[in-house]
Amino acid sequence: MHRSFEFFHHRDWSGVTISEFCRMLDAYLRYYNEERPKEKLGWLSPMQHRRSLGGEGKISWTPS
Template sequence: AALANGSLEDACGTLSPGQHPVCHSDRGCHYRWPGWIGICEGNGLTRSMSKKGCSPDNSACEGFFGRLKNEFFYYRDWDGVTVDSFMELLSGYIVFYNERRKKQSLGWMSPRQYRSSKGLVA
């Protein structure tokens, strides 16, 4: 609970005034505890949970994390890499993924290009 709540509080600390994003999770017990719910309510987050036993609800997230592990994490020598260095490398990968990595399912555009083409990003 402390890890989940702390991560959510850290993420909420990056929100600009007036931002109220949707927080989607599975039905894990830590996402239904009063502490988690209180953090969501206190920061104006809309909670969204997948339906019980409905794995397709999480397929986009599962697919992303699978690609992240295959393209970024596995097959690297992480010996001697500090947590700070790891976080910097991970941030770089996420920027690459969103801004430059082309996806066939998005018409060979990056996620940012695709969202821009649909008027979903400023």
């Protein structure tokens, strides 16, 4: 399932402010990109995989 469906599917968004929605979406995307185990990484999270390769486990990208 595409990540957007996982986040939006079967949720009642009534009463959720734009600010709350943005906070929730940011938290979900961080989970999805950093913590969620991936089959192609041997069921490690991306952070665990980076650490296993000698990295910090953090993403050092900063938006411009």
